[in-house]
Amino acid sequence: MRWLLVILLVIMGIDKAQTQELEYRGSLKNEAIYRELSNKSLLNPNNEILDLERGHNLISFNLFCDADWKNKIKGHLNLHAFYDTQEGDSVRDVEVNINELFFNFFLGERLELDLGKEIIRWGTGYAWNPTGLISPLKDSRDPTDRLEMSEGLEMVKLNLFLGGFTITGVALPELDFPREQAYLPRWQRTDWAGKIYKLVKDVDLSLVAFGGGESKTVLGMSFSRVLGNNLELHGEIAGKQGSENFYLGKKSEEYTISGTLVPRVYEYSQSRTDEKKIYSKYVMGSQYTFQNGINLALEYFHNDEGYNNEEWSEIIEFLKYSNQALNDDRYDLGNGQNMGNIYLSNANGHLNSLTGVRRNYLFLRSYIPTIFRCGNLEIIMVNSLDDGSSVIIPTLSYEPLGYLSLYLLMNIFLGNGESEFGILYENYTVNLGLKLFF
């Protein structure tokens, strides 16, 4: 299907004399990143698991292209190319991705069909979207997708506009999560999704449903509303029966047989899929804008599928055990493999979830426009209420010209060595970027 869509787009491009409009925009960015690695990281002790470079450069190019053919068919392309110096040092290490490529067919005044690879973002939450089940996984530390890495899903989508209602039906032949996120606990297969939206008085109201295939049916709703001049309120909730999250289980204890040590066996599994209990996720939030343009946002997020204190303690025990095994010959499995290494490599995928692995979070954002001439300041904090650990992200932007942005941002991880943000690889990062828009 992808090649067919590319050919169609090329044909439209060649036939652009008949297209009413061909629009494009994009950016070229260079970001230099420095990491101060954490000595106490249980996930990456002494940088032995991930072998991260302290400093690296990320160069990325993003192109959005829209073609309109006689207002009957529209084509949309989002191309993303990037080169990360820590991945390699030749042109062959440049990665090119088609994040989106889809066509929109006008089937009448009230009906439109989308066919292709498309990014859908449902929900009203800023840092979390429980109803965004067919959206790219969102990093609550980067709500505006600064890195532009989000990739779409291949789908057939029908939109019906009827009497103030927008009714959307989506068929997903295949659910393909973006590359780095394949092992995250939210992995599931969804065949279909539906949404009904209406502005009811002054409230945005959406009802959503997802399901099919191997996944559980999820029902959800979202709302948003503005009160007065300054205050915006929003919220989302989604729920299903049983959990598809991966939970850690200790299968056996360590023992010695004939002088050979047999390590503990741990396993991540979806052990609660058959439970009758309803697992829900919800977010409640608000934004307040002052007369001088300063904007404050606050959100609370709860995830029933996140690890409680007891489950988290078991995970910490597992990580400590894996750390202990890492440089101990008794845990070698042959072929240069070590049990600790295998366990920690696996754990990195599960425990560095973009959306958080615990149950209760707080998000705070303050945005100060024109803190100085052409300069803006944004400060984000994501706090795990379960263990008090946080990440703080201040970003200073300087935009002297309409096509240029310079920025300096930091990620500062706070928390003891057994907390969610404390087990991560870095104490802090510093990112210095230059972005050109066209």
Place this chain on the structure above:
Amino acid sequence: MRKDIFWVTLFLFCLLSSLSTALGEDITADEILERADGVRGSGKRVVIDATITLIKSEKEDITAEFEILSKYQEKKTLIKFLFPPRDKGKIFLMLGDDFWIYLPNTRKPIRISPLQRLLGNASYGDIARPTYSGDYYAELLRMEESENKECFVLELKAKNKKVAYHRVIYWVQKDNFHPIKADFYAFSGKLMKTAFFEGYEYKPHLKQSTPTRLVIFDQVMRDSKTIIEYTEIEPLEIPDKLFSRDYLERVR
């Protein structure tokens, strides 16, 4: 005695009549406001190209360009950001008292308040909501000369708290209902900005003269002003589905 009372009454009646004629009480304040809104384009379905320039300390600072699709009478306005390249792809939607901004990076519309700024001193309400009769009650204060023109001076008071400014003093030219000037006050009573309506041009397809430039002076940061210029105004039939929060991501 009765004769004296009669003549005094007649005299007072004539005096009051002449005063009310001078003040234009044969036209109400609300009617003046509606006529002024009509000059600014209410009741029309139009597409407008607009440029906003922010000037600080007499130096041109930032310029932005927009395409505005509007059904003013139905209070529906869509603003597409065209320039600078950094803002390209953003879309603003107004439906009555409800506002959204679509940011291409987040890929979804976010509810915003009318106070959030478009550029400089121009709020979204300034460019999306050029008419006041739907949001304000009008009272005629006096007649006054402004910019060498005889004007009605209206006091506008917000009908609800969702309106960006609590109070507006509005100068409307008497002979043709052209808006001339407006002072905007916050709920605190503080004067926030002053706008001048300029560049009146006759538009054949609108069959009237309409202002093509709005100059806004910041009364808090005195060295800055914002100029909104409407470079092209054309009538256009716009499908209703475009004015929907859920349609914003496909408006390209």
